[in-house]
Amino acid sequence: MxxxxxxxxxxxxxxxxxxxxxxxxxxxxxxxxxxxxxxxxxxxxxxxxxxxxxxxxxxxxxxxxxxxxxxxxxxxxxxxxxxxxxxxxKVSGERLSKLLEHKNISNKDLCLIKCQYLDAVNQALHRNRYDWDMKLDHFYWDKEKKHLMLIDFGFI
CATH class of the missing domain: 3.30.200.20 (Phosphorylase Kinase; domain 1)
Known part of the structure; x- marks a missing residue:
């Protein structure tokens, strides 16, 4: 190990x-x-x-x-x-796909998610990683913390 x-x-x-x-x-x-x-x-x-x-x-x-x-x-x-x-x-929050499906997310939160995703991609690119497998099921949004987490690392 x-x-x-x-x-x-x-x-x-x-x-x-x-x-x-x-x-x-x-x-x-x-x-x-x-x-x-x-x-x-x-x-x-x-x-x-x-x-x-x-x-x-x-x-x-x-x-x-x-x-x-x-x-x-x-x-x-x-x-x-x-x-x-x-x-x-273990990431906190709910899958973005589920939040969108149930219309349980605000436009303000969607804007925050977009900004945070762009920041995540930019930081990953600086480490020579690119998300080739982006899916909304890989996005977890913590409504309380207003924070995005990404899983399933298609980043190559």
Missing amino acids: IKTKHFFNLPTSVQSIFNNGYITELNPKIDTTGNRSIVYELYNFNLIFKQLTDKSRRDSDIGALLDLDGINYFPRLYCYKEEDYLVMD
């Missing part, structure tokens, strides 16, 4: 789960039927454990998260094992 600098900011109880290889504190998987990975949520820690499958692009998410580290529109990566799994932040 490779640990990033963020790993050491996790509570020691979480660190020990991964240090000892006891990944038993997982909630049932988030629905990822037909996807390239199986995603679990760690109890009470707002973390995602993403198990890569044979269909996955292997380490594309890991490489993207390492390159995009420090850009506050992307989750932090805590640890990973190449071609096996990664552990990252």
